[in-house]
Amino acid sequence: MRFRLHPDRYLWWVASLLLVLSTESYWFDRSAQVIAPLHNCLLSIGNAWQVPLAAWGPIEASEAWPFWAFAICVSIVTAITARRMSLTNHAVLGVMLLIGISLSLKPDQLLSALCVLAACRIAAVKQTSLSTAKFATTMFVFGFSVVTTLEFGLVALILLGTAVSQLQNRSDAVGIEQQRRFPIVAALLAAGLALAAVFHDEFAAALFRPVNWLWRDTSRMPSMQFLSGAPQDMIASGLLGVVMLVTVCQLLKCENTTITKKLLALILAAIGLGCGRYSAVTAIAICELNRKDALPHSQVSSKLWIPCSCVLVAVLQWTWLLAINGTSDIGGSSQNRLVDTTLWRFQGPVMITNRDQASDWQTAACRDRFPLLLGDRWDADSDQVGEHTAATHDLLEGLREFYLRTDGTAGGYNAFLKQHKPVAIVVDSRSLAAIRQLSVDPTWRVMSIDSRRTIFGRSDTSDTGPQTRRADNLFMQMEWPRPHVNMQLDGTLALGTADDSRAVGMVLTAMRLPYAALRILPDDDSRETARVRTWCYLELAHRSIRHTGQPSLLDQYRAVVRLRQLSNSVLTPQRERENIRRALASLQDTHIRTDVPNGLTHSVSEPERIVRFALQNGHSGDTLASCEMITPSSVGQFYRCLLSSNDDRLEDVRAGLQTALGASGFPARLREEALFYCGCLELELRNAEVARRFFAQGHEIDADSRFSALRLQYLSQMTSK
Amino acid sequence: MKSTEEMTDDRVPPTSRSRSHAVAATGVLCLLAFCGSRIMVGPSRDAGSWDVTAAVDGWADESSCIDCHDQPSEFAQTGHAKTLRPVSHPDSVKLLTHLAALDAAQAEGTKIVHDQDDLYAVNESDGLQRQLKLDWCFGSGTHACTWVSAIPDSHGNTDVLEFRWTWFASIGDFGITPGQPETRGNSPVSALGLLFDGPKARRCFSCHATVVPVSDGRIEQAHIHPGVTCQRCHGPRAKHVQTEGDYHPQGWGSVGRMEAVRRCAVCHRLSEEHEPEEIVPGNASIVRFQPVGLLQSACFMKSEMRCTTCHDPHRPMDQQDSLRIQQCIQCHDSKIDGHTTCGAGETDNCLGCHMPKVKMNFPVEFTDHWIRVPSEQTRHEP
Incomplete structure (x- = not known):
C-alpha cells in the first residue's frame, strides 16, 4: 500500500x-x-x-x-x-x-x-x-x-x-x-x-x-498526582x-x-x-x-x-x-525568565522543596556546582528520603525548632539543615504561604526570585551572605526607593514575561513588599494583573492597620472593593475565595486600634462620618451623595477622590487630591492625612522623590499624628544610605 | 472497517457479550477506584499528624482522667497546668489590675481597661490612644506572667503581640518583659509590646498548650486546650478512655532515658538548639534550659537519672522531693563507703552549691541544672 x-x-x-x-x-x-x-x-x-x-x-x-x-x-x-x-x-x-x-x-x-x-x-x-x-x-x-x-x-x-x-x-x-x-x-x-x-x-x-512509584515517597512531586x-x-x-x-x-x-x-x-x-x-x-x-x-x-x-x-x-x-x-512576549527572548544562578560566586548543595523542579539544577552548568540533596528520580531515592520529606514539610510550615511528631521522631527543619548544610533552599514561587513563613526566619533570607522558584540562602555565612544582602538591598530599594541608588537585577530577580512578572509580584506581596510588587507589574488591564494588584492593596491596607492602628482609607477601600470583586468572580477558585474571606476578616480585626482620646476629637459631621465608614468598609453605594453634603467642598472632593481610587487612573486620583489639598478651605485636621495619601500614591506611581516631599510635609504639619509611625518608617527607609 | 481481530456482533453469543460487558465494567470500575484513591489520598501525608499538638483527632476529655488515676488531683496546681490561661481568668485579671499602680507604666501612659468581657492594654501618649486587646496569659505565675494578643496578619495567619509589661513573682510587681526595649516606641505595636511572627507565635503556643490546632497558618484560638496537661505528655488518649483502659499505648515507662529527657526538652530545650560555644559552664543564658545543663552533668552521664528522677510532673514544685537531697544521696551518701561525698563537709544542702539558683537579667531565678563542682571560673556572675 x-x-x-x-x-x-x-x-x-x-x-x-x-x-x-x-x-x-x-x-x-x-x-x-x-x-x-x-x-x-x-x-x-x-x-x-x-x-x-x-x-x-x-x-x-x-x-x-x-x-x-x-x-x-x-x-x-x-x-x-x-x-x-x-x-x-x-x-x-x-x-x-x-x-x-x-x-x-x-x-x-x-x-x-x-x-x-x-x-x-x-x-x-x-x-x-x-x-x-x-x-x-x-x-x-x-x-x-x-x-x-x-x-x-x-x-x-x-x-x-x-x-x-x-x-x-x-x-x-x-x-x-x-x-x-x-x-x-x-x-x-x-x-x-x-x-x-x-x-x-x-x-x-x-x-x-x-x-x-506506588511504594516510594513521591509526596514532594506534584506532577506524580x-x-x-x-x-x-x-x-x-x-x-x-x-x-x-x-x-x-x-x-x-x-x-x-x-x-x-x-x-x-x-x-x-x-x-x-x-x-x-x-x-x-x-x-x-x-x-x-x-x-x-x-x-x-x-x-x-x-x-x-x-x-x-x-x-x-x-x-x-x-x-x-x-x-x-494580556499581550505576552510571544516568541520573544527567554533569557530573563529564570534567575541565572551561575552568576553566583559560591557553590554547594541545594535543597528543593518541589522535586519536580530538579531539572533546573541538573544542567551541565549547574550540576556540579549545585548538587541537589534530592531530585526527581524516585527510583534512586535512598532511605533518607523520608527525612528529606519531613524536613520539607517543616520548612513549608515554618516549624523551625525541635518538636515531637506523632510518630515519635524529632521535627524541626533547623536540625536537618544543620546536618546537611545546603547553601540554598529552593521554594516553588507558587507556595506563597511557605515563602511568607520562611521570609521571617532569622537565618535564611531570600537570595533570588523568579516566576518558578524563590531561593533562600543563609545570611550569616561568607558564601551566601553577600547575595542575601544584595537581594535585601534590591527589595528595599524597590519598596522604598532611595535616591541615586541603582538597581541590579542580575542574579537576583528575573521578570521575563508578563505572567512571570505577576508571579514574582505575588511573591513580593507574600514577603510584605507590596510597593515592590506594584512596581514590577505589567501595565495592562488583564484580569491576572488586577488580581495581583488586589493582593498588593490588601498588604498595604493591613500595613496601615498594623503600624498605625487605623486604616488607610485609600488602601482599605481599594483592597476591600477589589477583594469582594475577586471573590464574586466565577473564575476565582474556591481556595482563593477562602483566602479572601480570611483577608477581609483581618482588615476588620480590632485587636489594634488608635484613636484620638475623648476631648481631643475633631468635630466630624454626620455625612463625613458616613463617608469614612463607607470607605473603610468598601461601600460606594450612595456615598457620593453624602460627599455632596460635606462642607467645605474641598473636603467633599477629597473623599470623592478616594471613592474613585478604584476606578480612575492613579494620576487622576492624585491630581484630585492635590487640588483638594490646595483649596483654601481645606481643614488642617485632614491635611496630614491627605498628604500621607498623596505620598503613597506617588510611591505607587514610582515618583519616590515626590513621595518623600509629601511625607516630609506631613511630618512637619503633625509629627505625632495617627499615621506618624508608618510615615516615619517610610521616610527613614527612603533616606537611609 | 473493523480489525480482523474483532468479530461481528451477530456471531457473538448474547451470554458472551454480556460477560465481556461485565468484564469491561469491572475493569473500568477498578481503574476508577484506583484513580480515585490516588486523587483523594495521594502520596502526601496529613499535615495534622506531624506535630503532636496539632493533631486533629484522638483527644480525650481530661476531666475523665481522675476517674481512674490519682495524679490529676494535684496536677491542676502545677505550673504546667496553669502555664497558659485566657486573659479573662480570675488570676490573670487580678494581676493585670495591679498594673495601674505601677509608676513606670503610669509614666509612659499605659493602663488596663475592661470593656465588657474584654481586656485592653491602652497607652495614651503624644495625643493618641493606642489600644491592644489582650487574649492570653502565658506563665503560671510561679516565676512570671506575660500577656499576649493574637492578631491576624493580612492573610489571616496568627501573629502574636507580646505585652510590654510582665508580672514577676519574685518582686511581686511588674517589670519590662524580658527581651523588650526599655523605652517604648511610637507605633501601636511598639508602644504596647513586641511582635512575634507566625512561626514564632505557633512555637509559643505549642509549649504552653496541649492542643494547638493550626489551619493554614491560623491558630484556631477557640480550640486551644491551654496548659501542659495530661495528654501533652501522654499523647491523645480518646481510645484509651473509650476502651476503659484496655487500649494502653506505649507510655513514658517504656521509653528510654534519653528519649524521656528529649520529650521534656521539646519545650525546655535541647543543647542542639544552641551553638557549641554557648554551652559552657557559667553561661547564665542557658541556665533556664534545664536539659542543656543536665546533659553535660557527670551525674547524668554516670547514672541512669532522667528528669523524672527528681521531678514528679504531677505535683506542684513546692511539694517536690527535688527540693531535698533524697536523690543526691543515692550516690553521695556519707554513710556509705565508696560514695563520693562533699569536699566542703556539707551533708544536707547539696543544691546550694551544686545546683544554685541563678538570677537572670530580669527578676527571675532559675536553678542551674549543670550539676558540677563549683569553681571560680564556672561560678555565675550576678
Missing part, C-alpha cells in the same frame, strides 16, 4: 503544534531538556542508573533542544496517534487525545513517547511469522529506549505484553518452529535484563520505574483519563482481544491514571493497542471537519490565554 500524505494530517499536526506552543510563551528562544540529565543527588543512592546517552560528551552539550523543535516532534507523534484514533474509533476521542497529549507531554517524555509508539506499531504489524526483522526491530527499539530514556521499563512492558498476546492470538497459525522460538527469545531477554541488573545495582529500580497542577494541566489530564477509560473499556469488551492484551491495557491505564507523569505516554500506548485498520481515503476526506475543529480549539486556546494574560 502506498503511503499518501492526506491533507488532514497537516491539519492535525498544525492543531497539535499550536497547542504545544501555547504552553510556552517564549517558544522560539527557550530550550527543552529532552534527555534525562545525569543524576548526582547527595541523598540518593550513589550509583543510580544514568541514561547512557546523557553521559556521552558530545550529547551532554545538546541534551536540551530548542522548544520549537521539541514542539514539532511532539505534534507529529500526537497527530499520528490522535488522527488514527479519531478516524477508526471515535472522533471525539481523537480530539480529546490530541488536546490532552499536546498540553501535557513534557520535553523529557518525548523520547519515551516515540519509543512507546514505535513499540506499539511493531506489535501491530501483521505478519504470519515471528520474523527475524521484526525481532531485530523490537530489540532496536528497546535498546534505543534504554540508551536514551529512563522509561525503558514501560517499553519493555509493552513489547513483552504484545508479544505474548500475539503468540496467544495466533496459536493456530504459528508453526511449531515459532512456538519453540519464543520461549528461547524470552529467556535470552530475561537473562540479558538479569545480567544488566547484576552489573548495575540500580538497573532494576530504573526498569521498574513505571510501577515503583493525577489531576494536579494548573487548571490547564488538570484539563489535559482529565481528557486523557477519559480517553484511557473508554479505550480500555473497548478493549475489555472485545471478545477477540487476548487476555494478555487486556491485562496490559489495564496495567497501562492504572499507571497512567495513578501517576500524572505517565498519563500522556500511557494514553498513547493504550490507544495504539486498540489500533484498528485505517479508513479508506474517500472516507477520510469526509471527516476533515475533525482536524478543523482541533485547529479551532487551538485558536480558542490562544485567544483565551491572550485575554487572561
Whole structure:
C-alpha cells in the first residue's frame, strides 16, 4: 500500500503544534531538556542508573533542544496517534487525545513517547511469522529506549505484553518452529535484563520505574498526582483519563482481544491514571493497542471537519490565554525568565522543596556546582528520603525548632539543615504561604526570585551572605526607593514575561513588599494583573492597620472593593475565595486600634462620618451623595477622590487630591492625612522623590499624628544610605 | 472497517457479550477506584499528624482522667497546668489590675481597661490612644506572667503581640518583659509590646498548650486546650478512655532515658538548639534550659537519672522531693563507703552549691541544672 500524505494530517499536526506552543510563551528562544540529565543527588543512592546517552560528551552539550523543535516532534507523534484514533474509533476521542497529549507531554517524555509508539506499531504489524526483522526491530527499539530514556521499563512492558498476546492470538497459525522460538527469545531477554541488573545495582529500580512509584515517597512531586497542577494541566489530564477509560473499556469488551492484551491495557491505564507523569505516554500506548485498520481515503476526506475543529480549539486556546494574560512576549527572548544562578560566586548543595523542579539544577552548568540533596528520580531515592520529606514539610510550615511528631521522631527543619548544610533552599514561587513563613526566619533570607522558584540562602555565612544582602538591598530599594541608588537585577530577580512578572509580584506581596510588587507589574488591564494588584492593596491596607492602628482609607477601600470583586468572580477558585474571606476578616480585626482620646476629637459631621465608614468598609453605594453634603467642598472632593481610587487612573486620583489639598478651605485636621495619601500614591506611581516631599510635609504639619509611625518608617527607609 | 481481530456482533453469543460487558465494567470500575484513591489520598501525608499538638483527632476529655488515676488531683496546681490561661481568668485579671499602680507604666501612659468581657492594654501618649486587646496569659505565675494578643496578619495567619509589661513573682510587681526595649516606641505595636511572627507565635503556643490546632497558618484560638496537661505528655488518649483502659499505648515507662529527657526538652530545650560555644559552664543564658545543663552533668552521664528522677510532673514544685537531697544521696551518701561525698563537709544542702539558683537579667531565678563542682571560673556572675 502506498503511503499518501492526506491533507488532514497537516491539519492535525498544525492543531497539535499550536497547542504545544501555547504552553510556552517564549517558544522560539527557550530550550527543552529532552534527555534525562545525569543524576548526582547527595541523598540518593550513589550509583543510580544514568541514561547512557546523557553521559556521552558530545550529547551532554545538546541534551536540551530548542522548544520549537521539541514542539514539532511532539505534534507529529500526537497527530499520528490522535488522527488514527479519531478516524477508526471515535472522533471525539481523537480530539480529546490530541488536546490532552499536546498540553501535557513534557520535553523529557518525548523520547519515551516515540519509543512507546514505535513499540506499539511493531506489535501491530501483521505478519504470519515471528520474523527475524521484526525481532531485530523490537530489540532496536528497546535498546534505543534504554540508551536514551529512563522509561525503558514501560517499553519493555509493552513489547513483552504484545508479544505474548500475539503468540496467544495466533496459536493456530504459528508453526511449531515459532512456538519453540519464543520461549528461547524470552529467556535470552530475561537473562540479558538479569545480567544488566547484576552489573548495575540500580538497573532494576530504573526498569521498574513505571510501577515503583506506588511504594516510594513521591509526596514532594506534584506532577506524580493525577489531576494536579494548573487548571490547564488538570484539563489535559482529565481528557486523557477519559480517553484511557473508554479505550480500555473497548478493549475489555472485545471478545477477540487476548487476555494478555487486556491485562496490559489495564496495567497501562492504572499507571497512567495513578501517576500524572505517565498519563500522556500511557494514553498513547493504550490507544495504539486498540489500533484498528485505517479508513479508506474517500472516507477520510469526509471527516476533515475533525482536524478543523482541533485547529479551532487551538485558536480558542490562544485567544483565551491572550485575554487572561494580556499581550505576552510571544516568541520573544527567554533569557530573563529564570534567575541565572551561575552568576553566583559560591557553590554547594541545594535543597528543593518541589522535586519536580530538579531539572533546573541538573544542567551541565549547574550540576556540579549545585548538587541537589534530592531530585526527581524516585527510583534512586535512598532511605533518607523520608527525612528529606519531613524536613520539607517543616520548612513549608515554618516549624523551625525541635518538636515531637506523632510518630515519635524529632521535627524541626533547623536540625536537618544543620546536618546537611545546603547553601540554598529552593521554594516553588507558587507556595506563597511557605515563602511568607520562611521570609521571617532569622537565618535564611531570600537570595533570588523568579516566576518558578524563590531561593533562600543563609545570611550569616561568607558564601551566601553577600547575595542575601544584595537581594535585601534590591527589595528595599524597590519598596522604598532611595535616591541615586541603582538597581541590579542580575542574579537576583528575573521578570521575563508578563505572567512571570505577576508571579514574582505575588511573591513580593507574600514577603510584605507590596510597593515592590506594584512596581514590577505589567501595565495592562488583564484580569491576572488586577488580581495581583488586589493582593498588593490588601498588604498595604493591613500595613496601615498594623503600624498605625487605623486604616488607610485609600488602601482599605481599594483592597476591600477589589477583594469582594475577586471573590464574586466565577473564575476565582474556591481556595482563593477562602483566602479572601480570611483577608477581609483581618482588615476588620480590632485587636489594634488608635484613636484620638475623648476631648481631643475633631468635630466630624454626620455625612463625613458616613463617608469614612463607607470607605473603610468598601461601600460606594450612595456615598457620593453624602460627599455632596460635606462642607467645605474641598473636603467633599477629597473623599470623592478616594471613592474613585478604584476606578480612575492613579494620576487622576492624585491630581484630585492635590487640588483638594490646595483649596483654601481645606481643614488642617485632614491635611496630614491627605498628604500621607498623596505620598503613597506617588510611591505607587514610582515618583519616590515626590513621595518623600509629601511625607516630609506631613511630618512637619503633625509629627505625632495617627499615621506618624508608618510615615516615619517610610521616610527613614527612603533616606537611609 | 473493523480489525480482523474483532468479530461481528451477530456471531457473538448474547451470554458472551454480556460477560465481556461485565468484564469491561469491572475493569473500568477498578481503574476508577484506583484513580480515585490516588486523587483523594495521594502520596502526601496529613499535615495534622506531624506535630503532636496539632493533631486533629484522638483527644480525650481530661476531666475523665481522675476517674481512674490519682495524679490529676494535684496536677491542676502545677505550673504546667496553669502555664497558659485566657486573659479573662480570675488570676490573670487580678494581676493585670495591679498594673495601674505601677509608676513606670503610669509614666509612659499605659493602663488596663475592661470593656465588657474584654481586656485592653491602652497607652495614651503624644495625643493618641493606642489600644491592644489582650487574649492570653502565658506563665503560671510561679516565676512570671506575660500577656499576649493574637492578631491576624493580612492573610489571616496568627501573629502574636507580646505585652510590654510582665508580672514577676519574685518582686511581686511588674517589670519590662524580658527581651523588650526599655523605652517604648511610637507605633501601636511598639508602644504596647513586641511582635512575634507566625512561626514564632505557633512555637509559643505549642509549649504552653496541649492542643494547638493550626489551619493554614491560623491558630484556631477557640480550640486551644491551654496548659501542659495530661495528654501533652501522654499523647491523645480518646481510645484509651473509650476502651476503659484496655487500649494502653506505649507510655513514658517504656521509653528510654534519653528519649524521656528529649520529650521534656521539646519545650525546655535541647543543647542542639544552641551553638557549641554557648554551652559552657557559667553561661547564665542557658541556665533556664534545664536539659542543656543536665546533659553535660557527670551525674547524668554516670547514672541512669532522667528528669523524672527528681521531678514528679504531677505535683506542684513546692511539694517536690527535688527540693531535698533524697536523690543526691543515692550516690553521695556519707554513710556509705565508696560514695563520693562533699569536699566542703556539707551533708544536707547539696543544691546550694551544686545546683544554685541563678538570677537572670530580669527578676527571675532559675536553678542551674549543670550539676558540677563549683569553681571560680564556672561560678555565675550576678
